Amino acid sequence: xxxxxxxxxxxxxxxxxxxxxxQAANSGHPGTPMALAPVAYTLWQKYLRYDPNDPIWPxxxxxxxxxxxxxxxxxxxxxxxxxxxxxxxxxKVLSSMALTxxxxxxxxxxxxxxxxxxxxxxTSGVETTTGPLGQGVxxxxxxxxxxxxxxxxxxxxxxxxxxxxxxxxxxxxxMMEGISGEAASLAGHHKLSxxxxxYDNNHIxxxxxxxxxxxxxxxxxxxxxxxxxxxxxxxxxxxxLEKALDVFRNTTDKPxxxxxxxxxxxxxxxxQDTKEAHGEALGEEEVALAKKFYGWPPDAKFLVxxxxxxxxxxxxxxxxxxARNAWMKQFDSYKTEFPALAADFNKxxxxxxxxxxxxxxxxxxxxxxxxxxxxxxxxxLNVLAKNVPWLMGGAADLYPSTKTRLTFxxxxxxxxxxxxxxxxxxxxxxxxxxAISNGMVLxxxxxxxxxxxxxxDYCKPAIRLSAIMELPVIYIFTHDSIGVGxxxxxHQPIEHLIALRAVPGLVLLRPADANEVxxxxxxxxxxxxxxxxxxxxxxxxxTIDRSKYAASSGVAKGAYIIAEAQGGKPEAILMAxxxxxxxxxxxxxxxxSQGVKVRxxxxxxxxxxxxxxxxxxxxxxxxxxxxxxxxxQASILxxxxxxxxxxxxIGMHTFGASAPLKELQKKFGxxxxxxxxxxxxxxxx
Numbered sequence: 266x267x268x269x270x271x272x273x274x275x276x277x278x279x280x281x282x283x284x285x286x287x288q289a290a291n292s293g294h295p296g297t298p299m300a301l302a303p304v305a306y307t308l309w310q311k312y313l314r315y316d317p318n319d320p321i322w323p324x325x326x327x328x329x330x331x332x333x334x335x336x337x338x339x340x341x342x343x344x345x346x347x348x349x350x351x352x353x354x355x356x357k358v359l360s361s362m363a364l365t366x367x368x369x370x371x372x373x374x375x376x377x378x379x380x381x382x383x384x385x386x387x388t389s390g391v392e393t394t395t396g397p398l399g400q401g402v403x404x405x406x407x408x409x410x411x412x413x414x415x416x417x418x419x420x421x422x423x424x425x426x427x428x429x430x431x432x433x434x435x436x437x438x439x440m441m442e443g444i445s446g447e448a449a450s451l452a453g454h455h456k457l458s459x460x461x462x463x464y465d466n467n468h469i470x471x472x473x474x475x476x477x478x479x480x481x482x483x484x485x486x487x488x489x490x491x492x493x494x495x496x497x498x499x500x501x502x503x504x505x506l507e508k509a510l511d512v513f514r515n516t517t518d519k520p521x522x523x524x525x526x527x528x529x530x531x532x533x534x535x536x537q538d539t540k541e542a543h544g545e546a547l548g549e550e551e552v553a554l555a556k557k558f559y560g561w562p563p564d565a566k567f568l569v570x571x572x573x574x575x576x577x578x579x580x581x582x583x584x585x586x587x588a589r590n591a592w593m594k595q596f597d598s599y600k601t602e603f604p605a606l607a608a609d610f611n612k613x614x615x616x617x618x619x620x621x622x623x624x625x626x627x628x629x630x631x632x633x634x635x636x637x638x639x640x641x642x643x644x645x646l647n648v649l650a651k652n653v654p655w656l657m658g659g660a661a662d663l664y665p666s667t668k669t670r671l672t673f674x675x676x677x678x679x680x681x682x683x684x685x686x687x688x689x690x691x692x693x694x695x696x697x698x699x700a701i702s703n704g705m706v707l708x709x710x711x712x713x714x715x716x717x718x719x720x721x722d723y724c725k726p727a728i729r730l731s732a733i734m735e736l737p738v739i740y741i742f743t744h745d746s747i748g749v750g751x752x753x754x755x756h757q758p759i760e761h762l763i764a765l766r767a768v769p770g771l772v773l774l775r776p777a778d779a780n781e782v783x784x785x786x787x788x789x790x791x792x793x794x795x796x797x798x799x800x801x802x803x804x805x806x807x808t809i810d811r812s813k814y815a816a817s818s819g820v821a822k823g824a825y826i827i828a829e830a831q832g833g834k835p836e837a838i839l840m841a842x843x844x845x846x847x848x849x850x851x852x853x854x855x856x857x858s859q860g861v862k863v864r865x866x867x868x869x870x871x872x873x874x875x876x877x878x879x880x881x882x883x884x885x886x887x888x889x890x891x892x893x894x895x896x897x898q899a900s901i902l903x904x905x906x907x908x909x910x911x912x913x914x915i916g917m918h919t920f921g922a923s924a925p926l927k928e929l930q931k932k933f934g935x936x937x938x939x940x941x942x943x944x945x946x947x948x949x950x
Contacts, residue, residue, distance in 0.1 A: 283302075287337060393703070414657065470540070495513070495521065636806070637805050659690055721740075806844050828865035
C-alpha cells in the first residue's frame with residue numbers, strides 16, 4: 266500500500282478499535298475517538314517525540330488526553346505504537362506491552378488496564394489521570410513549567426537535556442470548566458511556548474448542542490490570555506493540521522491553541538453530530554454501518570490490518586527511538602562533565618533526597634509565647650529548600666500570609682524571564698495551582714502549594730487526584746481554624762479537616778507547636794507516593810517544653826503520649842491536634858494538681874497513626890480506658906472512633922463567627938476550665 270493509504274488505514278484502525286471496545290463494554294464514549302483519530306494519529310506519528318520502547322525517557326514529549334472520557338483514543342494509540350509496560354516504582358521498563366488486544370477487549374471491566382478514564386500508574390504510557398474535565402489541561406501547564414525549570418537547572422552549553430514539548434487534547438467540557446481558564450491565563454503569562462492544546466470543537470456535550478450553554482468566542486479569549494491561536498476547519502484535513510503544528514513548533518514566545526472543527530461520531534450515519542455519539546455505545550448495527558463507510562469489513566472486530574503496526578514503528582517508533590538514544594548518549598557525556606548535577610538528576614528521578622537534606626534545621630526552645638506554626642514552618646521550609654535543589658513552589662497570592670516564600674540567596678522568582686527561580690506565583694487561582702503542582706510532580710520536581718485552609722474548597726478536586734495518582738505533592742494550608750478570628754465564618758475552616766482526612770492515601774498533619782512542625786516536615790520530605798497536607802495556624806502557639814513533656818519525634822507515628830498520668834494508670838485520656846494540644850496541657854496541669862490521673866495524646870496525623878501496629882495504638886489509647894475527651898476547633902465528625910460511646914467531644918457544631926480569637930474561644934468552649942469539666946464528667950467526678 267502507498268504511504269497515504271497506510272495513514273488512512275491506521276487512522277481507521279484507531280476508529281474501529283475504539284468503536285469495538287466501547288461496543289464490547291456496552292459503555293463508553295465512541296464519538297470523540299472516531300472524530301479525532303486523524304488528529305491524534307498525525308500528532309503521534311509525525312510530531313510527538315516519544316519512544317514506545319522507553320515511555321519514561323525523561324525528555325520525551327508529554328501527551329495528555331484531557332477529555333479523558335475519550336480514553337479509547339489513547340488506548341488504541343498505546344496499543345498500535347506498541348508502547349512497553351513500565352514499573353513506575355522502580356523506574357524500570359518491562360519487556361511486556363502496556364496494552365494488548367486482550368486489554369482493549371476488557372475496556373471498562375474490573376481489574377483491566379483500560380479503565381473508563383485514563384489512569385496514571387494503572388496504564389503504562391498514560392502521563393496523568395484525567396477524569397474531571399479541565400484537570401488534564403491544567404496538569405499540562407505544570408508539565409510545561411517543569412520543563413522550563415529543569416532546563417534552567419540542568420541544561421549546560423552543548424547539553425540540552427530538557428527541551429520537550431507538551432501536547433494536550435481537550436474538548437468543550439474542558440473549555441467550560443473554570444480551571445482551564447485559570448491554567449490558560451497563567452500559561453500565557455509565563456509565555457510557555459512549549460505548550461500546545463488541541464481543542465476538539467465539535468459543539469456536542471451530554472445534553473446536546475453546546476449552544477444550550479456555551480457561545481463564547483474561544484479564540485478571542487485565548488488571544489486575550491496571550492496565546493497564539495490556529496484554526497483547523499476539518500479534523501480530517503491532516504495537511505492543515507500539520508501546518509498548525511508547524512506554527513506551534515516555530516513559536517517561541519507564547520503557548521499555542523489549535524482549534525480543530527470536528528464531527529463527533531464521524532462516519533456513523535445515524536449518530537454523527539449527535540449527543541448519543543458522545544456517551545453511548547453505537548449499537549451493533551450502527552457500528553457495522555460506520556465500518557462500511559470506512560471501507561472496513563463490517564463483521565471484523567478488533568482488527569489490526571497488516572502494515573499498521575509497521576507504520577507506527579516507521580513513524581513514532583523510529584523517530585522516538587533515535588531521539589531517545591541520542592539523549593542517552595548525551596547524558597553519558599554529561600555525567601562525566603557534570604557529575605554533581607547528574608547525581609542530583611538521578612536522585613530527583615527516583616524521588617530520593619540528598620544525603621544532607623535535613624542539615625541545619627532550626628531549633629525552637631521552650632517559649633510560653635511561642636510563634637505561629639505557619640512561621641516555624643516557613644523557617645523549616647527555607648532550610649529544606651536550600652538543601653533540596655528541586656524543592657520549589659509558591660502560593661495563590663498569599664505567601665506573605667502562608668510564610669512560604671523562599672528567602673535564601675539564589676532562590677529567585679520563577680517567571681518568564683527567570684526560569685530558574687524557585688518561588689512560584691500562581692495568582693488567585695487555587696484550583697489551577699493544585700493541578701499545576703500535580704503536573705510538575707509528574708515531571709519529578711518536588712512541588713509545594715499554599716493558601717488558606719478554607720480555600721481547600723477550591724483545591725479539593727486536584728488534591729484528590731494527587732492521592733489517586735500517588736504523587737507526593739506538598740500542600741501547605743494556614744489559618745486553620747476559628748483562630749482566624751475577625752475574618753469570620755467565611756474564612757474559618759470547620760469541616761475541612763475531616764473532609765481531607767477522608768481522602769484515601771492523603772497524609773494530613775496538624776502540628777501542635779514549632780517542634781512538631783519540624784517533625785512533620787521530616788515525615789513529609791520522605792514520602793514518595795503520598796501527597797501531604799500540612800495544616801498550620803495563624804496565631805502564635807506556645808513552644809512546648811520538651812524537657813517536661815515528651816519529645817516531638819512522636820509525630821512520626823501520627824499520635825503519641827505527650828503528657829503521662831502522674832501516679833499510675835490514667836483515669837482519662839485527653840486527645841487533641843494542633844493549637845488545641847496546648848489547651849489540653851493547661852487542663853492537664855489543673856487536673857493533675859487536683860489528683861486526677863490524666864494522659865494527654867497529641868494526634869497530629871490520624872492517617873499515620875492508623876498505619877501503626879495494633880500494639881502501638883493500644884499503648885497510646887488503651888482500650889480499657891474509656892473515659893476520653895477530644896478537643897479540636899473543627900467539626901466533631903470522626904472523633905467518635907477515638908472517643909468511643911463513653912467519651913466527650915469538644916468541637917465545632919456550627920460555623921464560627923467574626924470576633925477576636927479569645928472571644929471566639931470563650932463562645933465555643935475552647936478554654937481550660939471547659940476541658941477540665943469535660944474530663945471530670947466522663948470519669949464521673
